[in-house]
Amino acid sequence: MTRPLVSLCVPTYNRAASLRATLPTVLNQDYPNLEILISDNGSSDDTEAVCRDAAARDPRIRYFRQPCNIGLYQNHNFLIDRSRGDFLCFFHDHDTRTPTIVGDYVAFMDDHPDVGVVCSDWNVVDESGALLGVRDHAVAALTDGRTFIAQTIRAGRCSVGAPGAMIRRAALGDVRFDEAGAIGFGDFVLWFRIAERWKVGHVARRLWSWTQEPHAQSVRRIVSLVEDYDRNLTTYCEGFLARHPSEQATVAEWRRLMRRYIFWALVFEVGLHYRGDTASATAGSSASPTLFEIHRYQLTNDEFARALERLDTYRTGGDQALVLAVLKVLVKLRLTWPLGWMTRHYGSMRVLLGLR
Numbered sequence: 444m445t446r447p448l449v450s451l452c453v454p455t456y457n458r459a460a461s462l463r464a465t466l467p468t469v470l471n472q473d474y475p476n477l478e479i480l481i482s483d484n485g486s487s488d489d490t491e492a493v494c495r496d497a498a499a500r501d502p503r504i505r506y507f508r509q510p511c512n513i514g515l516y517q518n519h520n521f522l523i524d525r526s527r528g529d530f531l532c533f534f535h536d537h538d539t540r541t542p543t544i545v546g547d548y549v550a551f552m553d554d555h556p557d558v559g560v561v562c563s564d565w566n567v568v569d570e571s572g573a574l575l576g577v578r579d580h581a582v583a584a585l586t587d588g589r590t591f592i593a594q595t596i597r598a599g600r601c602s603v604g605a606p607g608a609m610i611r612r613a614a615l616g617d618v619r620f621d622e623a624g625a626i627g628f629g630d631f632v633l634w635f636r637i638a639e640r641w642k643v644g645h646v647a648r649r650l651w652s653w654t655q656e657p658h659a660q661s662v663r664r665i666v667s668l669v670e671d672y673d674r675n676l677t678t679y680c681e682g683f684l685a686r687h688p689s690e691q692a693t694v695a696e697w698r699r700l701m702r703r704y705i706f707w708a709l710v711f712e713v714g715l716h717y718r719g720d721t722a723s724a725t726a727g728s729s730a731s732p733t734l735f736e737i738h739r740y741q742l743t744n745d746e747f748a749r750a751l752e753r754l755d756t757y758r759t760g761g762d763q764a765l766v767l768a769v770l771k772v773l774v775k776l777r778l779t780w781p782l783g784w785m786t787r788h789y790g791s792m793r794v795l796l797g798l799r
Contacts, residue, residue: 447476449549450526451469451534452480455536456512458490461536466497468534470501470503472545479505483508507521519533529612533605534606559614560610562609563645563651567653576732578653580647586602593697599704606651607650610637627667627668665711668708669705673705676697676701680698718787
C-alpha cells in the first residue's frame, strides 16, 4: 500500500554551514514517501551551492531560490503553496530530528483522523549540540482545539513547535502565516486557526532538537516579545470574532488571559535583570530553562524603564496593582534580591499563578 505523501519544507537563509550539517536528518528519514522542498530566501553565503549539490544527489529535493529575501513567513507560505503532500512539516535549517519522526507522526495522524497538527516534546541544544534544556509538555495526547487555544494563551507557551510539527493538509486548507504580522508568536496564530476545527496531537517523546543560537531572532527582550504577542493575538481575536460573532464571551476571556500573561512575563523580566548569574550558571539551574535564562540577561536603563512602563499598561485588578507597587518599592530601595530569587523558582511560580 502506498503511504501518504509527506512534504518536508526547509526554509533557509544564510546558514550554509548549519544546513549542510542538519540536512542529513531531513534526507535520512525512514519514511518512504517524501518530497523535500528547500526555499533559499536570497542567501548571500554558500547556501545555494549546498542546496544544488544536495538536489543533484537526491531526486526527492526540489530547490527554489528567491531573488531576494521575501520575508520569514512569506518564505514559509511559498513552501506551503508549492508542496503537494497530504501532510507537511517545516524542518528548519539549523535544527535536527530523529530518523523516525515523520513515520511516527504519520502513524499518529492515521490513528487520529480528527487531529489537524501534531508535535512532540523536544530538546534545546547549543550550536555544538550540547544539551541546554528540554521542553517536555504536560499535555494530553489529544487536546480539544478550543482547550488548546485557551491553554496556550494563558501560558504564553505552546506545545507545538513550528520546526518539529506535522500539519494535515486538509486541516490547513487556505490558512497561511500572517505575512503582515509580527515575527514573535506568529506560529501561534496558525495553530489557533487549525484548532478552531481540529484537535491538536502530542507525542510524549523528544523527537527533535531546537538549536538555540546566540544571535537568533528568538533572542530578544521579553518586553519586545510581549508586544509581538499582544499584536498577533489581538489580531487573531479580532479575526475569530469576525468568523464567530456569537463568541464574544470566549474572546473576552482570551483577552483577559493575554493581559494576565503579559503582566507576569514582564515581572519575570524585571527579576531576570537582577539575577546576576552567568549564562552557564543560570542554564544549569533547571531541566527546562527559558531562553532568557540560557543567555546572559541584563536590561539597559531604557529597556528597564520600558518594562516598568508596560507593567503599568497591562496590570489589571487589585492583586497586580499591589504586586507592581511592591516591585517599585523594592527597586527604589535597591532591595532586589527577592526579584532574582523569584526567577530561580519560576516553574513553581508559574504553577502558583496558573500560567500552565
